[in-house]
Amino acid sequence: MRQEADARVRDNEKRLQRSEAELRNALIAAQQLAAIVESSDDAIASKDLNGIVTSWNRSAERLFGYTAAEIIGKPITTIIPPELYVDEDMILGKIRKGEKIDHFETVRVTKSGERVDVSLSISPVRDEQGRIIGAAKVVRDITENKKIERALRTTEKLAAAGRLAATVAHEINNPLEAVHNLVFLARRDVTNSEKVAQYLEMAQRELDRVSHIARQTLGFYRDTSAPTKISLVKTLEDLLFLYEKRLEVRGIRVTRQYKDEGEIMALAGEVRQALSNLISNAIDAMPTGGSLCVRVSKSHTWGDHKPGVRVTVLDTGSGIPAQAQKKLFEPFFTTKADVGTGLGLWITKNIVEKHGGNIRFVSGTGLQHGTAFSIFLPSSGPSEAVEEKGRAEDFRRAKAG
Amino acid sequence: MKIIVVDDEPIIADTLANILNGEGHNALAFSRGEPAIRLAEVMQPDLLVTDVVMPEMDGIETAKAIRKLVPGCRIILFSGQAQSIDLVSKARAEGYFFEVLAKPVNPELLLEAINRTQKDGAGSAARLTPDQQF
Numbered sequence: 001m002r003q004e005a006d007a008r009v010r011d012n013e014k015r016l017q018r019s020e021a022e023l024r025n026a027l028i029a030a031q032q033l034a035a036i037v038e039s040s041d042d043a044i045a046s047k048d049l050n051g052i053v054t055s056w057n058r059s060a061e062r063l064f065g066y067t068a069a070e071i072i073g074k075p076i077t078t079i080i081p082p083e084l085y086v087d088e089d090m091i092l093g094k095i096r097k098g099e100k101i102d103h104f105e106t107v108r109v110t111k112s113g114e115r116v117d118v119s120l121s122i123s124p125v126r127d128e129q130g131r132i133i134g135a136a137k138v139v140r141d142i143t144e145n146k147k148i149e150r151a152l153r154t155t156e157k158l159a160a161a162g163r164l165a166a167t168v169a170h171e172i173n174n175p176l177e178a179v180h181n182l183v184f185l186a187r188r189d190v191t192n193s194e195k196v197a198q199y200l201e202m203a204q205r206e207l208d209r210v211s212h213i214a215r216q217t218l219g220f221y222r223d224t225s226a227p228t229k230i231s232l233v234k235t236l237e238d239l240l241f242l243y244e245k246r247l248e249v250r251g252i253r254v255t256r257q258y259k260d261e262g263e264i265m266a267l268a269g270e271v272r273q274a275l276s277n278l279i280s281n282a283i284d285a286m287p288t289g290g291s292l293c294v295r296v297s298k299s300h301t302w303g304d305h306k307p308g309v310r311v312t313v314l315d316t317g318s319g320i321p322a323q324a325q326k327k328l329f330e331p332f333f334t335t336k337a338d339v340g341t342g343l344g345l346w347i348t349k350n351i352v353e354k355h356g357g358n359i360r361f362v363s364g365t366g367l368q369h370g371t372a373f374s375i376f377l378p379s380s381g382p383s384e385a386v387e388e389k390g391r392a393e394d395f396r397r398a399k400a401g
Numbered sequence: 402m403k404i405i406v407v408d409d410e411p412i413i414a415d416t417l418a419n420i421l422n423g424e425g426h427n428a429l430a431f432s433r434g435e436p437a438i439r440l441a442e443v444m445q446p447d448l449l450v451t452d453v454v455m456p457e458m459d460g461i462e463t464a465k466a467i468r469k470l471v472p473g474c475r476i477i478l479f480s481g482q483a484q485s486i487d488l489v490s491k492a493r494a495e496g497y498f499f500e501v502l503a504k505p506v507n508p509e510l511l512l513e514a515i516n517r518t519q520k521d522g523a524g525s526a527a528r529l530t531p532d533q534q535f
Binding site (some may be wrong): 249 | 457506
């Protein structure tokens with residue numbers, strides 16, 4: 001009996017020792033973990049499922065200005081800007097479902113009211129039974145990254161402005177040179193009225209070019225007037241007249257395939273700019289000559305058969321390399337490093353879509369090289385709804401920028 | 402003075418040649434570099450006035466070829482494009498020094514520049530106002 005009792009005591013002692021060792025190890029592990037959390041460069045905090053802060057490391061104190069004592073027990077919304085409270089609902093919703101959130105970029109507010117750009121990674125915290133009881137979040141300060149990003153965007157815009165200035169200089173200086181010479185000649189031959197008339201007519205054409213270029217490149221053309229009935233054939237003819245010199249100099253042959261007058265309701269100035277960009281790109285693609293074909297025909301939308309007009313501009317230029325095709329409609333993307341602003345096709349696409357139309361292209365750089373841009377514009381012109389959408393998008397873009 | 406004018410915009414080349422001829426020079430207009438070079442060999446011009454950025458052969462290549470054929474020929478480049486600065490400095494690095502005018506050039510100023518150097522003695526650079534030089 002006594003021996004049995006002794007054995008049981010020894011067993012219990014051993015078990016106790018084991019439990020003690022386990023506890024000690026767990027404690028050490030917990031302390032190590034706490035030390036890691038405490039010394040981490042990232043802010044680490046945890047909260048329960050009601051969004052109440054339950055832990056707060058030293059980096060969190062540094063980043064947000066609240067000490068652990070100040071914020072533990074307070075709602076996490078203390079550091080969330082009011083307009084982003086919905087963020088928190090979304091986060092808690094995901095955590096309750098046991099989902100993780102990785103690198104969610106958002107904004108938080110420090111104790112002094114300063115806003116910081118942060119990237120959040122949040123994981124659910126479970127108890128021994130595996131029930132979700134809260135969330136642990138790692139907050140990384142990305143203010144510096146954001147600053148660099150913004151600086152880059154500004155640099156890009158400045159570079160774009162520089163390229164724009166170069167384009168304008170290039171396009172305007174030549175006609176101005178011609179006008180200088182023509183005025184000089186008109187004064188020299190002042191007694192020969194026939195010659196003077198000829199010089200003046202030529203000077204007039206050159207000034208038309210300057211005016212057109214100024215409108216086209218400096219205006220970013222936005223006419224506020226209401227849609228009017230326009231003929232796309234007439235618009236194209238006006239443009240071909242204005243680009244006559246550039247076409248002539250490069251030895252580009254122009255073919256016209258007008259199967260319809262192309263009458264639509266549209267914002268005249270904007271459609272003119274959209275087409276002008278396509279023709280100008282086609283000319284730039286053929287520095288040593290080629291052929292340019294403009295085509296106008298009746299068409300309709302695929303789905304609801306809305307009537308409209310399709311304009312196609314084809315060139316036999318160098319073609320657009322495959323890797324450039326993907327980025328073609330992005331702002332500031334250009335294949336013409338010296339003269340391109342990278343805005344032409346982006347503007348064109350915006351204008352076409354604002355009118356409820358669409359733009360497509362095919363391009364090849366092989367043996368049959370060349371590019372065809374095709375835009376469809378509905379006869380009805382930009383509807384109120386489309387315009388509203390356009391405006392909302394402009395607003396969003398302005399806010400984002 | 403025998404002068405060759407090259408500009409890919411014929412209206413500029415033609416009007417400039419017309420102006421120079423009116424001043425008693427013997428000027429010919431071209432819209433491409435190659436035929437201008439071919440003529441230079443025969444004509445032995447005293448002056449070449451050429452645009453810089455042109456499709457096919459640019460003004461610098463044209464000027465270099467003509468300088469090789471006619472070493473005494475004075476060369477004035479005139480350009481309205483920013484790219485020209487790179488082209489001109491590249492030529493300078495290769496040992497070619499050309500006078501450069503920025504478009505638009507008032508023809509009176511161009512004539513002045515031409516005549517001034519004629520009086521000062523051929524070969525020396527025209528004295529241009531700073532805003533006319535790149």
